Amino acid sequence: MEKIPYVNLPKQWAMDRDELLPILEAVFNSGNYIGGDQVVNFEESAAALCNTRFAVALNSGTDALIYGMLAMGIGKGDEVITPPNSFIASTAAIVHIGAVPVFVDVCDDQNIDPEKIEKAITKKTKAIMPVHLTGRVAAMKEILEISEKHSLTIVEDAAQSIGSKLYDKPSGSFGRIAGFSAHPLKNLNAAGDAGFLTTNDEKIYENICKVRNHGLIDRNTVEIFGVVSRMDALQAAILNYRLKKLPELMEARRTNAKLYQQLLNKEHVFFPEDKPEEFNTYHTFVIQVNRRDELKEYLLSKGIETSIHYPIPIHLQPASKSLGYKLGDFPKVEAQASRILTLPINQFLKQDQIEYISATVNEFYSK
Ligand SMILES: *Cc1c(COP(=O)(O)O)cnc(C)c1O
Numbered sequence: 001m002e003k004i005p006y007v008n009l010p011k012q013w014a015m016d017r018d019e020l021l022p023i024l025e026a027v028f029n030s031g032n033y034i035g036g037d038q039v040v041n042f043e044e045s046a047a048a049l050c051n052t053r054f055a056v057a058l059n060s061g062t063d064a065l066i067y068g069m070l071a072m073g074i075g076k077g078d079e080v081i082t083p084p085n086s087f088i089a090s091t092a093a094i095v096h097i098g099a100v101p102v103f104v105d106v107c108d109d110q111n112i113d114p115e116k117i118e119k120a121i122t123k124k125t126k127a128i129m130p131v132h133l134t135g136r137v138a139a140m141k142e143i144l145e146i147s148e149k150h151s152l153t154i155v156e157d158a159a160q161s162i163g164s165k166l167y168d169k170p171s172g173s174f175g176r177i178a179g180f181s182a183h184p185l186k187n188l189n190a191a192g193d194a195g196f197l198t199t200n201d202e203k204i205y206e207n208i209c210k211v212r213n214h215g216l217i218d219r220n221t222v223e224i225f226g227v228v229s230r231m232d233a234l235q236a237a238i239l240n241y242r243l244k245k246l247p248e249l250m251e252a253r254r255t256n257a258k259l260y261q262q263l264l265n266k267e268h269v270f271f272p273e274d275k276p277e278e279f280n281t282y283h284t285f286v287i288q289v290n291r292r293d294e295l296k297e298y299l300l301s302k303g304i305e306t307s308i309h310y311p312i313p314i315h316l317q318p319a320s321k322s323l324g325y326k327l328g329d330f331p332k333v334e335a336q337a338s339r340i341l342t343l344p345i346n347q348f349l350k351q352d353q354i355e356y357i358s359a360t361v362n363e364f365y366s367k
Contacts, residue, residue, distance in 0.1 A: 001218075002303070003303040003305070004305060004344055004356075006245065006305040007344075008346055020181040020241055024237060027233050029150050035230060035233065039230075039233060042243070043055045043056065043196070045134045046198065046243075049185065049197045049243070050069075050162075050170045050173050051172075052155050052198040052199060053077045053202070055198045056205060056208045057230070058194075058195050058197060058212055058231060059228070059230065060183070060193045060195040061090050061159040061181025061183065062089040062092065062158075062195070063223075063227075063229040063364070064178075065090065065129075067197070067227075068177035068179060068208065069093065071175060071204045072155075074126050074153075075098050076097075076099070077100065078092050078098075079100045079122060079124040079125045079126060080126060081103075081121070082103065082104070082130075083092065083105070083112040083133075083333070084103040084313045084315040084333050085133065085310065086133060087309070087331040088310075089157075089159070089181075090157045092130065092177075096150050098298070102125070103120075105331065105332045106336070108334060111132070111139065112131070112138055114139045121146075121158070123230050126153065127153045129155040130154070130157065130201035131157040132160060132161035132183060135160050135161050135279045136164065137166035137171050137280075141166075143174075149195050154176060155175050156175035157178075157179055158172045158179060158198075160181075160283040162186070162187055162188045164278075164279060164280055165278075165279035166277055168237055174196040176201060176204070177198065178198045178199070179196075179197050180197070187253070187281060188242055188246055190357050192232070193235075194236075197250060209264060210223060210224055210226055210231050212226065213230055223283050225227075248347070249347045252348075252349075253281060253346070253347055254281070254282060256282070256349055257345060259275075259351060259355070260285055261274075263354070263358035263359070263362075264361060265362045268365035269292060269361060270287065271367075272287070273283070286342050286343075287335065287338055288342060289339055290339070292339050294309075296341055298364050299364075302360050304357050304360060306341050306344065308342060310337070313333045315330060315333075
């Protein structure tokens, strides 16, 4: 069996190339490299997909979280509740606006545990930032109830969950804002940095449209001080093209996940079951196992590349020192950190490859 890479971006390009090159050439010929029709079209499609009134194209998912929270008036000294097992950007966005991340442990499915949220609420709490990790939407029904009871806003970190749903409601439509990433490694991917924010709030929408472009309201008038966080026309063109292929990509990933769920030996391998109300797009397929590092090595020796999302919990990162957390504060997250392993699940993998990976995992534990 030939080597199985964890991701395969050159293959994606090879398959997109013939159709995408003329589209990119048209962008070059237009002379319009930042903003323009491609970006406007992308925003309309993204809002439609997420079932929100607005989507604003930005430079990254991190910027969507930062400027979204600032637009909601979250800032210095405010507390934002979030899980410590995300990609660093969720917490970094909170810290960056002068707010304080308050961590809450997670469930077996790696998403924030709604039963532990209320204990973390103080007078300073302004918002809850659930992360839809692996593409599985967090327990939004419970989280929304808590946020209403305590008058908190919800900021969704939807960077990994484009197209995912819970009770038929798309991720990105639950919070007052949501941040999405179109980083090359995400399910909907640009060829560089890109991201967007969704919201139903017109004031937030108008604010972010100004902020991303120096605060300009026309060529010469600066209404508020802003930044540069616009989306390039080339990236938007790539995203518009790939949005059309997204349903197919999600289906392929869901099919691969289903195969894993059938084939992996549950005696040794834990993975969360899909609940009937969940529509998970499987940005990643994460298993939880004993002897994780040994298994990772073994798989590599059999030509199977895997990954770990993420080996060091955020509260134990050197950057988090001043936040005052310590080992032992979040037992689930800490236990998972040494047990999680991300298997390849990309849309290019064939059934026989998923079978081979599953058999190799099972074989490791049968020895
Ligand atoms: C990728 C990711 C981000 C950041 O997205 P960028 O577009 O790289 O800024 C934020 N949160 C999570 C959970 C992510 O996976």
